[in-house]
Amino acid sequence: MYYFSQEEVFLLFFIIGIIIGLIFDFFKVLRKSFKTKDIVTFIEDLLFLLISGTLIVLGIIKLNSGEVRFYLFLGMFFGILIYSLTISKLYVIILYEFVRICKKIIIFFAQIFFKLLQMFKNIFNYIFKQIKK
Numbered sequence: 270m271y272y273f274s275q276e277e278v279f280l281l282f283f284i285i286g287i288i289i290g291l292i293f294d295f296f297k298v299l300r301k302s303f304k305t306k307d308i309v310t311f312i313e314d315l316l317f318l319l320i321s322g323t324l325i326v327l328g329i330i331k332l333n334s335g336e337v338r339f340y341l342f343l344g345m346f347f348g349i350l351i352y353s354l355t356i357s358k359l360y361v362i363i364l365y366e367f368v369r370i371c372k373k374i375i376i377f378f379a380q381i382f383f384k385l386l387q388m389f390k391n392i393f394n395y396i397f398k399q400i401k402k
Contacts (some may be wrong), residue, residue, distance in 0.1 A: 296317050
């Protein structure tokens with residue numbers, strides 16, 4: 270098994286901090302893109318907590334042999350901070366546009382599906398009425 274130096278672990282937790290920032294912004298974009306009820310927001314928050322908590326715990330176990338050190342949290346803090354100050358805004362804009370385009374595509378195909386469904390319903394009703402006569 271490979272043991273990481275403290276500098277390597279710090280850098281890896283810096284990356285974990287960036288990943289946590291990306292996940293946070295992902296949920297932020299979802300929240301802005303879809304109007305949801307409070308229970309859905311609660312579930313999203315819980316999911317964020319579970320994902321980020323799992324990343325942190327697995328990182329501590331796998332990367333630092335289960336030893337909790339201050340520099341791990343310092344690395345995460347700086348990762349989140351640097352991410353937030355640099356690429357967060359660009360990531361949110363790109364992700365928001367991606368979600369907006371996906372929503373439009375899904376709505377377009379859903380409208381086609383429901384129009385086809387209505388057409389088949391009308392055809393079925395017509396045939397049923399003809400058989401009934």
